[in-house]
Amino acid sequence: MSFCQDVKQEVMKTPLRAFHCRSAMVYAILKLSKSFPQEPTVFTTENKDLAEDAASMLAEMGAIVDIRRDLHRLRADTEVYTVSIEHEHTRALLRDYYHLGKSPLDWSFLEKSCCRVAFLRGLFLAYGSMASPEKEYHLEINALTPLFAEELYRVAENCGIRFKVARRKGCEILYLKESEQIEDFLTLIGAPVSSMKLMEVKVMKTVRNHVNRTTNCETANLNKTVSAAAGQLQDIRFIRDTVGLSYLDEELRELAQLRLQNSEMSLRELAATLSQPISRSGVNHRLKRISDIAQKLREQGVALPEDENEG
Numbered sequence: 001m002s003f004c005q006d007v008k009q010e011v012m013k014t015p016l017r018a019f020h021c022r023s024a025m026v027y028a029i030l031k032l033s034k035s036f037p038q039e040p041t042v043f044t045t046e047n048k049d050l051a052e053d054a055a056s057m058l059a060e061m062g063a064i065v066d067i068r069r070d071l072h073r074l075r076a077d078t079e080v081y082t083v084s085i086e087h088e089h090t091r092a093l094l095r096d097y098y099h100l101g102k103s104p105l106d107w108s109f110l111e112k113s114c115c116r117v118a119f120l121r122g123l124f125l126a127y128g129s130m131a132s133p134e135k136e137y138h139l140e141i142n143a144l145t146p147l148f149a150e151e152l153y154r155v156a157e158n159c160g161i162r163f164k165v166a167r168r169k170g171c172e173i174l175y176l177k178e179s180e181q182i183e184d185f186l187t188l189i190g191a192p193v194s195s196m197k198l199m200e201v202k203v204m205k206t207v208r209n210h211v212n213r214t215t216n217c218e219t220a221n222l223n224k225t226v227s228a229a230a231g232q233l234q235d236i237r238f239i240r241d242t243v244g245l246s247y248l249d250e251e252l253r254e255l256a257q258l259r260l261q262n263s264e265m266s267l268r269e270l271a272a273t274l275s276q277p278i279s280r281s282g283v284n285h286r287l288k289r290i291s292d293i294a295q296k297l298r299e300q301g302v303a304l305p306e307d308e309n310e311g
């Protein structure tokens, strides 16, 4: 099951008890329906519990409700449930009772704060979705029209949630992108466990990012060492191939030869391998002197034979 389905399943575990709240949730489902009451279909969901709960809530209002079970068009292993009211007269009654259609929201159904939460819960269950937090923080609700988007925004704002609004494929979408807001929303509509899971994912992501940053930093240091060694090798080879290593005094010559034979050795290892071991910074100092000599030779116009230079 997807994270989104888990959230909806969790919400459905605690059914609304008070009639005013159930009525507010039904109001959300009917008001934001794309087809109802002109057509029998109210909404379609993958959540069986939601379909059954919505049907029983509508039955409480006196409606005769059908639930049709189909297979998902794209995912043959998933069942989808369509909640519909065939009886035309019942549809007309519900339309009149809830003032359905394009009109603004009727706030008389949303007077109590518990009912506003129930309304948001219905919206998300029937017309909302969210991405897995592993991928991204994104929760959205299809608000259909700009007028509804504005009104739903106000209901949510009233509950402490500030949605953002975007337009997609001719529909207004309310969405949340900030993880804290999504956590608050999930807790609000009755999915505290999912909210906690989202927090855990966030912590894991933070730890992973930190580890990545540290690793990148270490890799950068390693690259620095490698490129420094490459520079030293280039200078030593330049001296060897032009004036010869005998040009260097004895202590530099020994180190130069050691470096040529052991390009991977760290400064510390080089220091310990010398016939008269010196400190790491001592080795660094000698290598620097070798590079300075190579640099001076280059400035004096000493150059490698053509063919070698190209290789």
Ligand SMILES: [Zn+2]
Pocket (backbone or CB within 6 Å): 018, 020, 021, 022, 024, 112, 113, 114, 115, 116, 118
């Ligand atoms: Zn209520």
